[in-house]
Amino acid sequence: MAAFQIPDAFSQQMKAYFGSETYAVFEKALDADTKTSIRLNPFKPCEAFSNLPSVAWNPEGRVLEKRPIFTLDPLFHAGAYYVQESSSMFLGHILESVCAPKDGIYLDLSAAPGGKATLLGSYLGDEGFLVANEVIKARANILKENIIKWGLGNTMVTQNDPEHFGELHGFFDLVLVDAPCSGEGMFRKDPEARDEWSLDHVQLCALRQERIMDQAAALVKAGGYLVYSTCTFNERENEEIVKYVVSEFAYEPVRIPLLPEWNIIESKVETDEGQFFGYRFFPHLVPGEGLFVTVLKRSEDAEVLEPRRVKDFKHPFLKSVSNAEAALIQSQVDLPENSIFYKLQESVFWLNSNFRQHFEFLSRYLNIKYFGVELGQFSKSQLIPSHEWAMSIFPEPGFPTLDLDIKQALQFLRREEFSLTGDLPEGWILITYANLPLGWIKNLGNRINNYYPKEWRIRMQGGEDA
């Protein structure tokens, strides 16, 4: 028996959905090669991908001719792009179509590794604020790393179970639930997913999705949006969940405009509350993976929770920064006017002060793993810059910059020793590749210390000839 066969019960289900003839085309597509795509970071512009075709529904998406070794591309480590299959990038089209408020507070409830969270962050830019949450600790760490690399400073990474959001009903302008699912849409990209599939697993996933939606649907404020997606085709985990949500909460349908050549299938979901819409991506019709997504609008008479003012901010780990310390930071670092600072352990963090009240309110309930931009630590009144700061889109004025070629950049990313010729100033130097920051070195005169984080260093050899 061949490895990773398509399960019989799955074939029957899909035959019933498509009919035998279309099913045969669909099944064939499950064994075809996938197309690799990336989504560019609009705040870290680079020329490298300008000649590649865009993803049809997302101008920041690019379709690659073949899959490169991303580990050996310094631009990948610089956060210039995120590797994301193209169906998932439809979220960008949804945000634009519904004119989701750019100055809103968004929540991505199941955000790791961060594909959709970085897309939401790009959309919000410096106007809005995103809570990117992941319940599983190891996955929350990966999410944090990806948010740091994306570098926008508009995101707070939390590690909480959806149940922990119970005090935040009506708080968010938009909530995304990209739910854990039976993964039928991954049968092409990840054939092992076929072996993990069973009807029992589908049912287990659906019940978990209902539990997650019991929490998530309550978190959206009146007039806000709930976006629900899965990477499965199963109606039990898709259309049935839409029916479940609208039977429990007051939501209105949202219809997203499509171009016929995109080959995205609109699914009409008939409920006791009227007709709702879902969008289905099938591998024989689109270049990306299988996906289902729906958008619902919370009724205007639902609740709205404004963050209550926290008079004297108190938190077990997070401390406010005194006016004197804030002035010292501002004197050494050229940051936007709307800046506020906090200390976590010994590190100083920057946050957009427009979101101070929201952040302080959220910090009462959520387990914070990262937020804003970690700037560094003070030593004798001097700020020792952090790697997180180097990865952020804030300029690093006052620090000299050195742009490396591909060979040197890979040596830097491997934390290998390398020599640099020319007149280098002593002290901290920001290392860049194609003018995008990669991290810090410190020139001590007789040697150079490489401050690329040990846990991020690349172990793969090669790539210098790219």
Ligand SMILES: C[S@@+](CC[C@H](N)C(=O)[O-])C[C@H]1O[C@@H](n2cnc3c(N)ncnc32)[C@H](O)[C@@H]1O
């Ligand atoms: C499909 S993935 C999310 C992918 C992510 N949105 C992205 O675009 O990169 C689903 C996530 O839900 C998380 N998860 C698992 N069980 C969960 C639960 N009970 N509640 C919320 N999230 C859960 C998983 O750990 C996983 O990271």
